[in-house]
Amino acid sequence: MSVDKNTRIDWLRQMYTGRAFEEMAEKLYALGKIHGTMHLSMGMEASAVGTIAAIKEGDYILGTHRGHTQLVAYGADLNRMMAEFMGKAAGYCRGRGGSMHIADVPGGYLGAQGIVGGNIPLSVGVGLTIRNRKTDQICVCFFGDGAANEGAFHESLNMAAIWKLPIVFVCENNQYGMSMNIKNAMAIDQISDRAASYGMPGITVDGNDVMAVYEAVGEAIKRARAGEGPSLVENNTYRWRGHSKSDANRYRTKEEIAKWMKKDPIARFQGQMIKEGVLTQAEADQIATDAKEAIESAVKFADASPEPDVSTILEGVYVE
């Protein structure tokens, strides 16, 4: 597939923006401005961006707890995202959700998720809705390598397969659950091999190569739109930071982390574009700066947003 320059620059911008969001998240955390928990996807940006680059308006996305860059790539409003992260009234969830539950259901982003694997069964329902409407919409369902050992994974992929639902299951394999390496969590080498259990195609790609992700997911989406059913795409990648907030990294070595940091998906994509001559270093620097500024302005927005009003605490449990 050939992708035009502006689109690729847009991808780079999304990756930088996701990165900047999370760098800021870390900073806010250190400043004690964040009460709750968060999960950073630094180092995994190509997976989120490459995947979502392949969808179109009207499609659905089911995110994960490690979903900031997924949201950015989806095109979430940074102000409302940051406000939600900071628990403010102007946030996507009016401060009720926080990092783990940012959602824009009306727009098709059906939410980040606190239950590992908990979004996978939802995809089956989304698939049924689409089937019923007879549109060419599709649903992208993200989950991690760890989630692939939940029963939810098994039941959902099977149901999606027998009904040929238009779903692309995207496994962001960052090599670890919380602390468990996939080598200890499963006795196989590739999660995509599990697709065979459901009679659907499975493929593993270099998840730090945004183009590779885009192409693999794009193929799967083409199948899905054509009524040929679901696929499983495994993006091999790595998270640079600890599991949540911070962790002591007792379960992995500094060398391993350093090795993967050298495979930075942003540096790599940017380097390619510069090498190809479609981007200059100065342009790249500008994109990075713009991203940081956008995030800083989002923090300003969020800072200015009021706390949710305690008198509204009971709202939103039921549709009255």
Place this chain on the structure above:
Amino acid sequence: MSVDKNTRIDWLRQMYTGRAFEEMAEKLYALGKIHGTMHLSMGMEASAVGTIAAIKEGDYILGTHRGHTQLVAYGADLNRMMAEFMGKAAGYCRGRGGSMHIADVPGGYLGAQGIVGGNIPLSVGVGLTIRNRKTDQICVCFFGDGAANEGAFHESLNMAAIWKLPIVFVCENNQYGMSMNIKNAMAIDQISDRAASYGMPGITVDGNDVMAVYEAVGEAIKRARAGEGPSLVENNTYRWRGHSKSDANRYRTKEEIAKWMKKDPIARFQGQMIKEGVLTQAEADQIATDAKEAIESAVKFADASPEPDVSTILEGVYVE
């Protein structure tokens, strides 16, 4: 593997006894002597008998709701089995369990099961016990084709595989859940192919051929005892009767049933032995008659057993 004549005659006897138990169960049902539900495995006897023939004293078995012949093959006391089926005090579960829950935990038969797939996670725990004891015991875990779509299947096989637990997963594929044909329930041809998702061996055998089952399960058990981990064996077979009690068979054709009844595992095994000259027709008839008599005598025993005493109703919830 060569199996001596007496052993084979024993298998035939077990199959006849299982069959006789269920013919009697049907009769008792028709007479209104049974209050609850039951699931008959007529036509599937080779799967239960061939599997259990391969285990040895001290091994564990986890049964299913369709477990009468599994129990017979295990060597359950027919009197106590029948008494349990009839809800009597002398039953294996003092009348608390009924057909769906007959168990002999002290002897290693860890129970029939009312939750489809509910026994599969238990096998993981049994495997851990054995690992802890460092014995060469193994655990056979039965389940149906329908159960293979439960999340419990997925999580358990994965856990068993990563810890190389001594478990043989035996899928009694009788082509249907309750009414759903496996062709509609999964988009693959062989359930044993799912073993690959866990990095364990999987094999499909003719489940109406007691010898084939015995050999395949025997191989898997050998692996398990040798510390090489779990396997998945799929016994292809068919149930002659409705799903439970009776059903209207709306979901399958008379022709299909008739076709499979021609593959009667008992007639087939008996025919082979007669053909080989290790058994005469008269001996076979005697075995069949003995089986029926044993069951009739079990009914007498059960009939004579009192109902559980209502004053004991609270017993057995807790170990005091």
Place this chain on the structure above:
Amino acid sequence: MRELTFLEAIREAMVQEMRRDESVFLIGEDIGVYGGAFGVSLGMLDEFGPERVIDTPISELGIGGAITGAAMTGMRPIGEIMFMDFMTLALDQLVNQAAKLRFMFGGTTKVPFMMRAPIGSGAGAAAQHSQSLENWYVHVPGLKVVMPTTPYDAKGLLIASIRDDNPVIFFEPKLLYKKAKGPVPEELYEIPLGVADVKRKGKDVSIIATGMMVPRSLEAAEALAEEGLDIVVIDPRTLRPLDEETIVKSVMKTGRVLIVHEACKTGGYGGELAAVIAESQAFDYLDAPIVRLAGKDIPIPYNRTLEYNAVPQVENIVAEARKLAKGNV
């Protein structure tokens, strides 16, 4: 008016709603050609086809997700779980997803599904097929919980449940399917969720009963009428939201209350009812302690006699209500 069984009333409500509203579909195990384990949906596949009467593999969690995801995106699914006991396997989707999504997402979504399941003992199906765990669902904000006990109520409540914009858990006392028969209008009608029904008026004791205990309490009340006692029987019908007013008013009149449910006593819905009464203005009108008559704290046994004795029967209700009325609790 023509009479229908409880089962027929449920089926008719589903069929009529599915004719009316394209976004309603039914999904569950063996609900298609088999018609469901109890035959509730028999014939529906023929009318609506396999895309609206969807047989699933044996995957309860998957069913929970399917109805939640479909409801979030615009459908009004009816999920069926074959026995409420198996809902344990779908709970993450019902409780951590369906019930919470709207609140967690700041009110920007809704999950208008209903999940149907048979409930209760008496069919000889033993411990894993006979439970009454309705109070689990009552305890989850975001869910509504409905349990009808007459064909008329079943149809009206089912229609209201389908049309409700929230996830509704709908329990069907399985012994009523074929045994309960009564007048049911042919047209579509709604019985609003959250409104109790006084099934029998009286003045001596207020019985608050749920599920199978409603017909049994009515029978008990008839027996006691012959002794000159005049017993109220109230069926909340919707367990959440609860119609507290109807209950509190009745207790203020009678001063004596007997709560009857089939579920095990400890931790059950009777506690909620007792507490609601004990903290209400009815407290000052109570002439006797609040009595709960409930299932024994045991799993349901297989044997018919044990099973019978595991949960309240008419004679137990008669005895407790009589004691209460006569003031010798």
Place this chain on the structure above:
Amino acid sequence: MRELTFLEAIREAMVQEMRRDESVFLIGEDIGVYGGAFGVSLGMLDEFGPERVIDTPISELGIGGAITGAAMTGMRPIGEIMFMDFMTLALDQLVNQAAKLRFMFGGTTKVPFMMRAPIGSGAGAAAQHSQSLENWYVHVPGLKVVMPTTPYDAKGLLIASIRDDNPVIFFEPKLLYKKAKGPVPEELYEIPLGVADVKRKGKDVSIIATGMMVPRSLEAAEALAEEGLDIVVIDPRTLRPLDEETIVKSVMKTGRVLIVHEACKTGGYGGELAAVIAESQAFDYLDAPIVRLAGKDIPIPYNRTLEYNAVPQVENIVAEARKLAKGNV
């Protein structure tokens, strides 16, 4: 006596029992090198190795089965679920298997495991990581349910739970892990399950509190002492079986009872407590309605202020207890 945190007391109890009894092992997600999400089992892998401190894949149902199957066949496993919210995924094994096997099999087996899980809100983890669903488990015959609130109780109850021959669900209020500190004997000791502890004596109002509400109630009682009110605080510690006697006796003395729990009010354990009191001989001694102060009927919100307001805080307990004591409920 040396002091330990709540977390250290739990760890020490596990370590000492594992040294004593080869059949005890710990199994859960990220409990090995990571030490568990809250660090409870930090260091245990080093001492006991990977066969007795078993890290699992993310498979809660599998963990439920693993401890049940192991317990049936002779082990005494301790299962850990990272947040009690995820136990929804293991419920089939806990409720349909572990709790019922003994009864269903006529008393011929036993299932001596314990399942530990952190419970409650206050950590900013929002709706799917902050629940208090203890009453679900209380409602299941065959299970015991324990919830300690001091380091001393935690160690003694944990040891008793491991040694108990029944499946025990053990909830650890997560805010106490590092905050609660107190004297804990070095040796092994058991606090029998089913015995409540009167954490504070008094005569004006009986507060029955569970989990995090125990320290908050004690703080409230101190505040009220300055107003001349003398408040009892009872911690049931074991929710099932409940020590009814201690509670009933206290209520007979004070005539006023305030039930405080963090779980949502509707369908919660407070109902059980209220009903037990309302049907006991204490009923005649009640000078005021039984009051439940509980979590609001909402999922736990993320925002810190909303989260704070979602469950009872010291000031709410003070206000309710004061109203009760002064007779103006």
